[in-house]
Amino acid sequence: MPYMYIVECADKSFYVGSTWDVEQRVWQHNHDGGAAYTRRRRPVRLVYFEEYESIAEAHGREKQVQGWGRAKRRALIDGIGDTVLPSLAKKRFQTPRSGTESAPPPPVE
Template sequence: MKGWMYILLCADGSYYTGSTNNLERRIAQHQIGEGANHTKKRLPVKLIYYEEYPRIDLAFYREKQVQGWSRKKKEALINGWDEALKKAAECINETHSRFLKKEP
C-alpha cells in the first residue's frame, strides 16, 4: 500500500509533518479539525510538501526522520535547496569542528 510523508504550513506559521496512506483524505481531515492536535489549533493548514513511497511504513519512517529536523533544514527540503539541506545536515559539534581545523 502506498504512503505519503507530508508537511503542512499552519495558520500560525508552524510546520506539521505527518504520514498517511491517503493524502487527499488526510489533508481534508486536518482542514476540518479532525487531524492532529497541533493542526486542530492552527487552522487553516496548507499542504506545502509531500513525498510518495511504495509502502506506508517507509513514509512513516521518513516522517519520523523529518520531524526531528530543524525548521531551517525543513525549509531547505521544502524549497528544494539541495546545498542548503546538505549544509543544514552537517555536524557542527565540537568534535567535528576539531577535524575541520588545520593543525599548526
C-alpha cells in the same frame, strides 16, 4: 500510495505526517479528525509531499523529518535540500569553536 507530507499551519509552523491519502488527510486537518497540533492552528495548507512504496517507509521518513529544525524543513520544501541540507546537518563530534573533532564520550559501564 503512502505519503509523507508537510503542512504549513496558520501560525507558519510546520506539521509533518504520513498517510495513505494525502488529500483526505489535509482535509481532516482543516476540519474534524486532524491532529491536536493542527486543530489549534487552522487553516493548514499542503506545502510538500513524498510518495513511498510502503506505509512503513513513509512513516520512517516522517520520523526523520520531524527531527529536523525549521531551516532543514524549509530547504526541503523549497527544493534546495541537495545543496543546503548537508550544511545544516549537525556535526556530531565537532566542537563549534575549534572545528576539530573531539573524541566520542567514554562507554557507560
